[in-house]
Amino acid sequence: MTTPSQALRFHPLRDSATMLRRNLKRMVRYPSMTVTLIAMPVVFLLLFVYVLGGTLGAGLGGSGGRAEYANYVAPAIILMTVTATIQGTAISIAMDMAEGIIARFRTMHIARVSVLTGHVLGSMVQAAISLTVVTAVALLVGFRPTAGLGGWLAVAGFLAAVTFALVWLAVALGQVSKSVETASNLPMPLVLLPFLGSGFVPTDSMPTALRWFAEYQPFTPIIETLRALLMSKPLGPNAWIALTWCALIALGGYLWSKRLYARETTT
Amino acid sequence: MTTHSRPAIAATGLRKSFGDHVVLDGIDLTVPQGTVFSLLGANGAGKTTTVKILSTLIGPDAGDVRVAGHDVVREADAVRAAIGVTGQFSAVDNLLTGRDNLRLMADLHHLTRADGKRRATGLLDQFDLADAADKPVSTYSGGMRRRLDLAMTLVGSPRVIFLDEPTTGLDPRSRRDMWQIVRDLVAGGVTIFLTTQYLEEADELADRIAVLDKGRIVAEGTAEELKRRIPGGHVRLRFADTDGLDAAQRVLGQASRENDTLALRVPSDGSLRSLKTLISLLDDRAIEVDELSVHTPDLDDVFLALTDTRKVAAQ
Structure with a gap:
């Protein structure tokens, strides 16, 4: 056994902060990515509220129509903002892998995980920006949440947990992708999952098999928790189910990512 | 240390x-x-x-x-x-x-x-x-x-x-x-x-x-x-006409002849002594040489010789 000398000690926090700075700089230098990531949920929001909102709102059973539907769909759009962001995470990880820079990091004496944590933290910042913009647009088109300050803080904390979990999954997806194109396609199912849940219409309007899937897939309790927090309704068991899903996805994504990063490159 | x-x-x-x-x-x-x-x-x-x-x-x-x-x-x-x-x-x-x-x-x-x-x-x-x-x-x-x-x-x-x-x-x-x-x-x-x-x-x-x-x-x-490690060093002599080329070949014996360029390739290690011998041989018989150049094997020769025997044999 050799005792690690002073010079060989790792600095994971410092290295992660450095990598975070790198990712934030990349974000600033490549603003079209951020714009695209924000545009997608905004377009869906406008589409669902103005084109489909009147009819779908009537189907909710209340009397609110379009205004009521705006309140119903906003949490799903907010979640969609997170999934769009992680699509960006997978793309930028795949870009790193395709360029030689990761090989350079691998031959340097730095805390290995910092390359990945830099991306995770950078994506969290990106998500925070996107979520702020999308929520602001939702408020402009008629979203009227009833949450007070405490409720909003809970929403922020909950979204941070959801983003953290999904970003780790995206870090793994970005690494398994052989190309940047694959990396942008792989997270697609995650973007579609809110549709196959309670995001856009209540699940009891769906055929039996689909309803069964919709009720048990992770995004439904996540959306229901968001909805309850934003509209000051009772949480029920959904919050715990959602947080358990987040913990599982985060752990799975982290372990998978770490394993992928440690593997040898054969090319 | x-x-x-x-x-x-x-x-x-x-x-x-x-x-x-x-x-x-x-x-x-x-x-x-x-x-x-x-x-x-x-x-x-x-x-x-x-x-x-x-x-x-x-x-x-x-x-x-x-x-x-x-x-x-x-x-x-x-x-x-x-x-x-x-x-x-x-x-x-x-x-x-x-x-x-x-x-x-x-x-x-x-x-x-x-x-x-x-x-x-x-x-x-x-x-x-x-x-x-x-x-x-x-x-x-x-x-x-x-x-x-x-x-x-x-x-x-x-x-x-x-x-x-x-x-x-x-x-x-x-x-x-x-x-x-x-x-x-x-x-x-x-x-x-x-x-x-x-x-x-x-x-x-x-x-x-x-x-x-x-x-x-x-x-x-x-x-x-x-x-x-690689043979292939030689001196290349170029002449004004075929008479010079013929005369030189008679004197130098084991040299390879390039008729179209009126040149002779004489095997040599490129040392000063061997050059001196060569030059005095030609000088004694008053053979006019237009141009003389010394060729040592370069790494290309080495590389080809070591990594692909077929290519060298074909040259």
């Missing part, structure tokens, strides 16, 4: 396969500190795999490999702290500027802000990148990118530097700039492990050269030693 007697790189019995494909089939290497060692080989000979193993990117299947005195498998972290790698494909962040890239390296080497700033500026000047320092790397030319790549490698002041085909795809001028940079580094005591497919490059820079072919080292030595 026995730092100075210890070789910078020492490998014995290094083997690596990818599936059924044997890439390195038992390689021994020793590179003394402060020297340039060049691994020469065609595409697919195993050069890059060797660099990847020596720089801890992949593990060997067998063999004892030590870099800067540390085992590349068991003490990979210590190896990483001592080395710098500039690969075939530039390892730079295209979205960042040249200065950002250097500052990133400085931060990862835990330099203080002031030191990092100073180091970045110094390297930008040294590598002639000061004018483009604050432009995104995506706008750089191939030569600039390669220089930045090497500058990034130098931020941490590595003791052993791996350069994997550092001039592939560069124009002749950028290539010469790169050579000068390498010479300056060696003058500063750094050990360089260089892979190249350009024999001229190995001849220019390397103290010792190893020729890698199909996963084995088929020759190793200085450029001179390698050249001496």
